[in-house]
Amino acid sequence: MNNNEFEDIIELNIDKTQEGERIDKFLSDMLSSDERTYSRSYIQKLIEAGNVCVNDKNTKTGYKISYNDLIKVMIPYLEDINIVAENIPLDIVYEDDDIILVNKPKGMVVHPSAGHYTGTLVNALMYHCSNNLSGINGVMRPGIVHRIDKDTTGIIVACKNDAAHISLSEQLKEHNITRYYYAICHNCFKEKEGTVDAPIGRHPVERKKMAINYKNGKKAVTHYEVLENFRNFAYIKCKLETGRTHQIRVHMASISHPLLGDNVYCNAKCPFELEGQTLHAGVLGFIHPRTGKYMEFSAPLPEYFEKILDILRNRK
Numbered sequence: 001m002n003n004n005e006f007e008d009i010i011e012l013n014i015d016k017t018q019e020g021e022r023i024d025k026f027l028s029d030m031l032s033s034d035e036r037t038y039s040r041s042y043i044q045k046l047i048e049a050g051n052v053c054v055n056d057k058n059t060k061t062g063y064k065i066s067y068n069d070l071i072k073v074m075i076p077y078l079e080d081i082n083i084v085a086e087n088i089p090l091d092i093v094y095e096d097d098d099i100i101l102v103n104k105p106k107g108m109v110v111h112p113s114a115g116h117y118t119g120t121l122v123n124a125l126m127y128h129c130s131n132n133l134s135g136i137n138g139v140m141r142p143g144i145v146h147r148i149d150k151d152t153t154g155i156i157v158a159c160k161n162d163a164a165h166i167s168l169s170e171q172l173k174e175h176n177i178t179r180y181y182y183a184i185c186h187n188c189f190k191e192k193e194g195t196v197d198a199p200i201g202r203h204p205v206e207r208k209k210m211a212i213n214y215k216n217g218k219k220a221v222t223h224y225e226v227l228e229n230f231r232n233f234a235y236i237k238c239k240l241e242t243g244r245t246h247q248i249r250v251h252m253a254s255i256s257h258p259l260l261g262d263n264v265y266c267n268a269k270c271p272f273e274l275e276g277q278t279l280h281a282g283v284l285g286f287i288h289p290r291t292g293k294y295m296e297f298s299a300p301l302p303e304y305f306e307k308i309l310d311i312l313r314n315r316k
Contacts, residue, residue: 006074012247013204014057014069018313023063029072033111046073083139085131088124093155093297098164098290100129100143101157103299106275110147112140125158133158134165145169146243153259153277155284155299157228167289172243178285179240182246182301184278184308185257186268188229189236196222196251209264210246212254214294220244222251230312232261239281249277260308277306 010031018026024043029037038178044061046052050072055216065071091103104110104121113121125133133143135255143158145168159165169178203209211217221241228235232259238248249265252258258266261274285296301309 006076008075010073010075010202012071012073014065014067014071015205016067018065019067019069020064023047023054023059023065023071024060024061026065027052027071030206031073041232045076046275048100051076083125083126083142084118085126086123087127090117090124090128091299092128093299098160098288099157099168100125100160100190101284101297102151104156104281105146105152106304107151109150110287111144121156121158129160132160134160136162136165136169146172147269148281149246152181152279152281153299153302153305154281155297156281157213157284157286159289164289168286171286175241176287178283178296179243179281180281180283181238181240182227182305183238183248183252184260184305184312185234185236185237185252185275186260186266187232187234188256189226189234189257191226193223193225193306194255196220196255198251198254199248200247210244210250212250212257218242218244220246220247220251223235223259224252228309231315233312235309235312248279260283272308272311274304280305 012030024040024047028038028040032262033256047059047061050058053072054063054069056155091102091105093101095101102121109120112120122144129143137144143160145165147158147159148154156169159168191312198212198220199214200210200220201213201217203211219242224240225237225241226234227237240247249259249262253265258268259277259279261270261272262277274286280301281299282301283296283298285294287293290294
């Protein structure tokens, strides 16, 4: 089996609280998230196609999972999906013949995925760019070099041709792209700055989560600077050295500073009405793929973020 044949390969270990459930229902619930939905019928098709194994053996849709089962799910690439260009307004930060930078709003998914084919940044870019986007990442992710979470706001770059895409992908791989994020997190800091250097991988049980994983995780480094301490919260700036899924959210939660509003990694009560974490991709800098000159772009904090900061400052 060639791992490149699949979009994702997921391994899940079953604990005692999960045993006895039908595997198709379990996987549908476990794998689905706000950004991607896996219906039971889709899971059943994966099982029938031999893309789901239990303890290295093919299984059946009615199988009831047992304690210590190792479930392996191989998600194939989605082909021949007609992704529709949609006239969705974009907050464009910069644009030329090679790249386009957008200030992504809260609640917008970056690219289509199973169960989420419309209303994404890709749908909007296809309309705005008249389908002139790089094709390296396939039909589901045209132009997309990197991504930010659905409820994270801020700046993201897309490429209009493959040459630009290759250039920026190499810069990402070599950690040569400047990325600053701004966040509000729980609990004050004693220190002014610090670094979290801990590998991130999938949570061994909860599919929707990533976790510090020293056994199977990939290197992840986040540098943070405390901009302001409040009564029970802090306003911070994070510099990414690597770019793992949910990196800032996982790293800050791991040092007892989960992000305000994060309904995945934070168990603390949120005193504000929020839709997801207070996290903003504020600065993005890179070498332009055509000119070879360094360019840096910024996106202002969204209004909701500024309002929360004002409230916290007034509570000091």
